[in-house]
Amino acid sequence: MGYYTDLILILDSTVRLAIPLILACLAGLYSERAGIVDIGLEGKLLGSAFGAAATAAVTGSAWMGLFAGVGVALGMSAIHGIASINLKGNQTISGVALNFLAAGLTTFLGQSWFHRGGFTPQLSGDQRFGPITLPFAPELANVPVIGGLYSELISGHNILAYVAFIAVPVTAWVLFSTRFGLRLRAVGENPKALDTAGISVTLLRYQALIITAVLVGIGGTYLSIAQSAGFNNNMSAGRGYIALAALIFAKWKPWPALATCLLFGFLDALQFRLQGVQFPYIGEVPVQAIQVLPYLLTIILLAGFIGRAVAPKASGIPYTKER
Amino acid sequence: MSARVPLPRWVDIALLPLLNVVLAFLIGGIVVVMVGQNPLEAVGIMLYGAFGYGSGFGYTLYYTTDFIFAGLAVSLAYHAGLFNIGPEGQAYVAGLGVILVALGLNGQPWLITVPAMIVAGALFGAGWAFIPGYLQAKRGSHIVITTILFNFIAVSMMGYIISKILKPANVGSDESAPIDAVSRVPQLRLFWDLFKNSPVNISFFLALIALVAVYWLIWHSKFGFAMRALGHNPTAARYAGISNAKVIMITMALAGALAGMVAVNNVGGVQGRLILNFVSGAGFVGVAVAFMGKGHPIGVALSALLFGALYQGGQELAFSMPGITREMIVTIQALVILFTGAMGDMLRPPLERIFGPRAQARAGDV
Numbered sequence A: 001m002g003y004y005t006d007l008i009l010i011l012d013s014t015v016r017l018a019i020p021l022i023l024a025c026l027a028g029l030y031s032e033r034a035g036i037v038d039i040g041l042e043g044k045l046l047g048s049a050f051g052a053a054a055t056a057a058v059t060g061s062a063w064m065g066l067f068a069g070v071g072v073a074l075g076m077s078a079i080h081g082i083a084s085i086n087l088k089g090n091q092t093i094s095g096v097a098l099n100f101l102a103a104g105l106t107t108f109l110g111q112s113w114f115h116r117g118g119f120t121p122q123l124s125g126d127q128r129f130g131p132i133t134l135p136f137a138p139e140l141a142n143v144p145v146i147g148g149l150y151s152e153l154i155s156g157h158n159i160l161a162y163v164a165f166i167a168v169p170v171t172a173w174v175l176f177s178t179r180f181g182l183r184l185r186a187v188g189e190n191p192k193a194l195d196t197a198g199i200s201v202t203l204l205r206y207q208a209l210i211i212t213a214v215l216v217g218i219g220g221t222y223l224s225i226a227q228s229a230g231f232n233n234n235m236s237a238g239r240g241y242i243a244l245a246a247l248i249f250a251k252w253k254p255w256p257a258l259a260t261c262l263l264f265g266f267l268d269a270l271q272f273r274l275q276g277v278q279f280p281y282i283g284e285v286p287v288q289a290i291q292v293l294p295y296l297l298t299i300i301l302l303a304g305f306i307g308r309a310v311a312p313k314a315s316g317i318p319y320t321k322e323r
Numbered sequence B: 001m002s003a004r005v006p007l008p009r010w011v012d013i014a015l016l017p018l019l020n021v022v023l024a025f026l027i028g029g030i031v032v033v034m035v036g037q038n039p040l041e042a043v044g045i046m047l048y049g050a051f052g053y054g055s056g057f058g059y060t061l062y063y064t065t066d067f068i069f070a071g072l073a074v075s076l077a078y079h080a081g082l083f084n085i086g087p088e089g090q091a092y093v094a095g096l097g098v099i100l101v102a103l104g105l106n107g108q109p110w111l112i113t114v115p116a117m118i119v120a121g122a123l124f125g126a127g128w129a130f131i132p133g134y135l136q137a138k139r140g141s142h143i144v145i146t147t148i149l150f151n152f153i154a155v156s157m158m159g160y161i162i163s164k165i166l167k168p169a170n171v172g173s174d175e176s177a178p179i180d181a182v183s184r185v186p187q188l189r190l191f192w193d194l195f196k197n198s199p200v201n202i203s204f205f206l207a208l209i210a211l212v213a214v215y216w217l218i219w220h221s222k223f224g225f226a227m228r229a230l231g232h233n234p235t236a237a238r239y240a241g242i243s244n245a246k247v248i249m250i251t252m253a254l255a256g257a258l259a260g261m262v263a264v265n266n267v268g269g270v271q272g273r274l275i276l277n278f279v280s281g282a283g284f285v286g287v288a289v290a291f292m293g294k295g296h297p298i299g300v301a302l303s304a305l306l307f308g309a310l311y312q313g314g315q316e317l318a319f320s321m322p323g324i325t326r327e328m329i330v331t332i333q334a335l336v337i338l339f340t341g342a343m344g345d346m347l348r349p350p351l352e353r354i355f356g357p358r359a360q361a362r363a364g365d366v
Helices: A002-033 A041-059 A062-086 A091-114 A146-154 A159-177 A179-189 A191-196 A201-227 A239-249 A254-273 A287-291 A293-302 B009-034 B039-051 B054-079 B087-104 B110-139 B143-166 B203-220 B222-232 B234-239 B244-271 B282-292 B297-320 B327-342 B348-355 B357-365
Strands: none
Touching: A002 A041, A002 A146, A002 A159, A002 A179, A002 A201, A002 A239, A002 A254, A041 A062, A041 A091, A041 A201, A041 A239, A062 A091, A062 A201, A062 B327, A091 B282, A091 B327, A159 A179, A159 A201, A159 A254, A179 A191, A179 A201, A191 A201, A239 A254, A239 A293, A239 B143, A254 A287, A254 A293, A287 A293, A287 B143, A293 B110, A293 B143, B009 B039, B009 B327, B009 B348, B039 B054, B039 B297, B054 B087, B054 B203, B054 B222, B054 B244, B054 B282, B054 B297, B087 B110, B087 B143, B087 B244, B087 B282, B110 B143, B110 B244, B203 B222, B203 B244, B203 B297, B222 B234, B222 B244, B234 B244, B244 B282, B282 B297, B282 B327, B297 B327
């Protein structure tokens, strides 16, 4: 029974740690499928985490925080869109710039506004998204096996977490069963064909960027006002890059993206869990060895040693209409 | 989009980049105004902090040294069409080479240890950059993604090596044993009183040599030609008999070696030991420096000096104007990358209207 409870607890923190990854990964999926590389996911996560926490602290409402978080991500997507769609600039450079912009501005504005060394005030009550207890969770808690699974693992997350999980089937449906999804995939593979068919490449790419911003904005909001009780410096801590790695690992597909994010979340949870634990023969596993696994796995995949990750063909290439 | 109108050379290489930088600083200034501070006062304090007195100027040159190396590491790779975002990790791993050699030769005079540190730093940095180069050349993995991932791997790997292997038992914080004073890279204050208390060391001259060497390599050597051919048109380069895979791997290794010199400056010349995260963002500043300098060594030198002044002036600013933190510098860095890199052509159409051939023809008619 002890092991089972342990397992449930690890899986529970796996889910918690995977949620921002899932949201950021799906966000990246929309823009990369539309042919826009988004290195700036990290910055968008960070920026929207700050926007959400600052707004929630001032207004006292978690929902206003969510709006602000998504708003920040939309603003950053707009910059990315102008640079990479209208001005046909280098998308990677624009993304890198956005990451620095978020890192610099969040700390700078946080310090100027709240004078707490870059932290926002501690949030509580309505300023945060609290856990939702699903029906019958308390009643079922003591039922063996199912009880732990249901009331610990499935129930008791906040609304943004459920949004993340719902976003996966929705994305799969949009991408593979709707006209919009077909066009989205086409614009990432062969924008010229779409242009010839009379569909605006620019408009479609901006639509993708908007969806990206909404999803990653929810992810950032989750970080600062659902998972934590406020913003702190550089709180995204590379999750945007991990999400990007997960996206590649999942070969730009929604269900594998979910699986990969859960795997990376599991590694993250394990790393906390294994600190100081002695294994027979091996001894203590260094924290760094587990930290490095998501990156190593992605590199091995990218190198084509386990399957092949092929990006959408027009990814990263600005579309220029011929004259 | 219409074809590019050719602009006079001075507009293309001087005016346009300058306007982009001015735009970045203007927006930075607006942000400062928004939080209720006076940007002009801030600029004044920063200028004084960076150039106004000897040890401030010494710090400026110390930062400049780092940024020249990192900027060259990005620029060199960019000429071959490779976007190297990895100088941060390459410099960090190079620190391992520098400290191993320095501790091995500890106690020897600097004339012996410094060349050894340079070679070891270059080799370790080159090795760390070579792997993404190999993966791009032979396995087709995208260099941007792999260099980013390698930065993270470097952080974990070095964190383990420093805290679990190099850390002496009697030291509290995570750092290696110190290098003896006689074996460190000599600081310039030993020769000039002007630089009192500042860490600028002879790596600065190494940076100047690197600028000239990179210039020669890119524009006056056979390999540089192959590199630029690859950067402009990989298919054409291949038909010209150039082995693209080889050029990619060598270029990345050279870029890593340049980034490795950041470790010589910091580990060998300033801290005298290997500490956690000693690169502290210098590698990323290299990205901004490279774009602002348009990949040309003269541009890299000027923009490295500008960022060196910003970093040192920013320290001064944090003391004098508590409302402005050092992170404002990161914001400026971001705006510079955005306006000179991604949005570099935003101001081109208006300039074309003013300076383009049609405008010149009109002037001729009158």
